[in-house]
Amino acid sequence: MKNPESYLSETAARLRPSGIRKFFDLASNMEDVISLGVGEPDFVTPWGIREAAIASLEEGYTSYTANAGLIELRREISAYLQKKIGVKYDAGQILVTIGASQALDLAFRAMLNPGDEVLIIEPAFVSYAALVTLAGGKPVTIPAPAENGFKITHEQLESAIGRRTKGILICSPNNPTGTCFNKEELAALAEVIEKHDLIVFSDEIYGELTYDGEYASIAAIGGMKERTIVISGFSKAFAMTGWRLGYAAGPKPWIQAMLKIHQYAAMCAPHMLQHGAIEALRNHEEDVKKMRDSYRRRRNYLVAALNKIGLDCHMPGGAFYVFPSIQKTGLTSEAFAEELLKKEKVAVVPGNAFGESGEGYIRCSYATSMEQLQEAIRRIERFVGTLLPGKKGGNEGTAKAEYMNV
Amino acid sequence: MRLTKEELEILAILEENHRTPVETIAMQVQTTPENVKKIIERLEKEKIIVSYPALIDWNKIDGKEHVVAMIGVKVTPKRGVGFDEVAERIYRYPEVTSLYLMSGTYDFSVTVEGKNLKDIATFVSEKLATIENVVSTTTHFLLKKYKHDGVIIEGKQDKDRRMVITP
Numbered sequence: 001m002k003n004p005e006s007y008l009s010e011t012a013a014r015l016r017p018s019g020i021r022k023f024f025d026l027a028s029n030m031e032d033v034i035s036l037g038v039g040e041p042d043f044v045t046p047w048g049i050r051e052a053a054i055a056s057l058e059e060g061y062t063s064y065t066a067n068a069g070l071i072e073l074r075r076e077i078s079a080y081l082q083k084k085i086g087v088k089y090d091a092g093q094i095l096v097t098i099g100a101s102q103a104l105d106l107a108f109r110a111m112l113n114p115g116d117e118v119l120i121i122e123p124a125f126v127s128y129a130a131l132v133t134l135a136g137g138k139p140v141t142i143p144a145p146a147e148n149g150f151k152i153t154h155e156q157l158e159s160a161i162g163r164r165t166k167g168i169l170i171c172s173p174n175n176p177t178g179t180c181f182n183k184e185e186l187a188a189l190a191e192v193i194e195k196h197d198l199i200v201f202s203d204e205i206y207g208e209l210t211y212d213g214e215y216a217s218i219a220a221i222g223g224m225k226e227r228t229i230v231i232s233g234f235s236k237a238f239a240m241t242g243w244r245l246g247y248a249a250g251p252k253p254w255i256q257a258m259l260k261i262h263q264y265a266a267m268c269a270p271h272m273l274q275h276g277a278i279e280a281l282r283n284h285e286e287d288v289k290k291m292r293d294s295y296r297r298r299r300n301y302l303v304a305a306l307n308k309i310g311l312d313c314h315m316p317g318g319a320f321y322v323f324p325s326i327q328k329t330g331l332t333s334e335a336f337a338e339e340l341l342k343k344e345k346v347a348v349v350p351g352n353a354f355g356e357s358g359e360g361y362i363r364c365s366y367a368t369s370m371e372q373l374q375e376a377i378r379r380i381e382r383f384v385g386t387l388l389p390g391k392k393g394g395n396e397g398t399a400k401a402e403y404m405n406v
Numbered sequence: 407m408r409l410t411k412e413e414l415e416i417l418a419i420l421e422e423n424h425r426t427p428v429e430t431i432a433m434q435v436q437t438t439p440e441n442v443k444k445i446i447e448r449l450e451k452e453k454i455i456v457s458y459p460a461l462i463d464w465n466k467i468d469g470k471e472h473v474v475a476m477i478g479v480k481v482t483p484k485r486g487v488g489f490d491e492v493a494e495r496i497y498r499y500p501e502v503t504s505l506y507l508m509s510g511t512y513d514f515s516v517t518v519e520g521k522n523l524k525d526i527a528t529f530v531s532e533k534l535a536t537i538e539n540v541v542s543t544t545t546h547f548l549l550k551k552y553k554h555d556g557v558i559i560e561g562k563q564d565k566d567r568r569m570v571i572t573p
Binding site for chain 1: 423426568569
């Protein structure tokens with residue numbers, strides 16, 4: 001037999017491992033690490049939701065469900081979307097998936113022809129480009145500059161559109177920057193989208209975690225519902241990441257095409273967990289609000305604290321990430337994150353894991369307790385103090401040179 | 407009384423941990439420490455913030471073990487003053503740590519703390535039962551505290567089971 005790797009498909013062999021992976025290996029071998037690197041809530045799923053899933057197991061709900069998901073759950077999702085984003089989808093326009101990740105995968109596979117381009121606003125979640133590629137499409141990134149609050153303008157969008165552009169992926173609130181597009185900004189993008197007959201993959205997984213305004217969906221802008229697939233799930237809002245439950249809502253023929261692939265590839269989402277999701281939508285809005293309030297306070301603290309210790313940080317409107325600049329330190333994102341981990345045992349994710357335009361930044365998650373955040377700030381301050389002129393611990397020249405060598 | 411969003415935020419932070427420094431609170435609600443101090447002082451003055459007790463598990467300390475009883479008390483309310491005057495006769499005793507007027511089969515729920523069973527038996531028979539207008543008492547001794555004021559004292563706590571870094 002030949003080298004086992006030579007049997008792999010070219011696609012799999014060529015696929016780059018997630019930039020986070022390397023860092024994960026480094027951090028998980030250390031003890032007493034304070035992690036600001038976690039992309040999920042620090043809350044455990046509210047008990048009532050857990051109890052509903054337990055009860056469903058006790059009652060023997062262990063069979064398959066309809067491929068599209070339990071009709072009761074799809075009706076709840078329909079009512080929820082109407083209330084939250086003001087767009088009406090009937091149950092036939094909704095597909096329950098295994099996490100929002102699977103919904104994204106299905107959407108790309110259902111909508112892209114080989115060579116079709118999907119515009120991705122960068123810095124972006126690690127999966128988008130890979131999933132587009134796996135579906136035969138071609139990811140094209142539009143850098144969203146920090147000076148513009150990590151948003152793109154409609155001029156930028158206009159100039160990125162080419163002959164093969166099929167659609168655009170919008171993730172608002174954004175992972176990793178926390179940036180939110182408000183209604184007016186979405187409307188400006190929508191105008192260009194409509195003009196060029198693009199479709200929209202709208203990743204709204206962080207929608208409930210919008211802090212300064214309302215959760216705004218591009219699907220709610222006039223003319224956009226017909227050309228948008230809304231992708232969301234239970235992970236972030238209800239603290240249900242490990243449940244792997246998401247959904248997609250959109251034009252019926254598109255959702256039905258996704259359903260066709262879904263029934264071959266996955267059959268359905270787990271039955272007992274769908275009962276938990278029904279409970280979440282019916283009775284746990286108050287929990288979502290409490291968690292949102294708690295995140296908002298931590299965001300305010302972390303942004304103020306980072307700016308105070310000399311790392312410029314914009315105020316993001318949602319999700320649970322801040323994306324401060326580390327350019328002043330003269331280090332690359334990876335060097336900064338690696339040294340911070342080794343010297344002070346604080347884990348953050350280097351910005352370049354989210355694409356080239358994330359270079360010069362780090363992603364810090366504030367989904368961790370205030371005590372941990374405060375301790376993390378003390379450690380980051382000590383670390384940055386050795387790098388920045390005028391900060392305590394000074395001695396800039398030599399320290400900088402030392403870190404540059406990593 | 408209607409409070410501003412800022413004031414409600416401050417109360418939520420204090421309710422979770424009243425030792426949070428004003429500087430930290432100020433950063434969390436995007437205002438100045440001086441303003442936080444002013445707001446807290448006002449809320450204290452208005453008796454919206456009533457006090458800042460610590461939740462202590464005395465039974466863990468040798469020589470500090472004590473007994474808690476919850477007593478259902480039936481009374482005949484007095485004409486003109488209703489339950490309030492009877493309540494006052496009860497809550498003035500330092501052994502009484504809480505007193506609530508209840509709906510249902512009895513009128514007052516009285517929590518009494520003492521060093522031992524005898525302490526509480528003496529209090530009930532000599533003090534509580536002899537109060538004019540008290541018709542009957544039903545004493546329930548507390549055996550184990552699982553949860554108090556929203557805090558799980560003895561039992562399973564949710565742990566952080568997340569990995570160190572996730573996308």
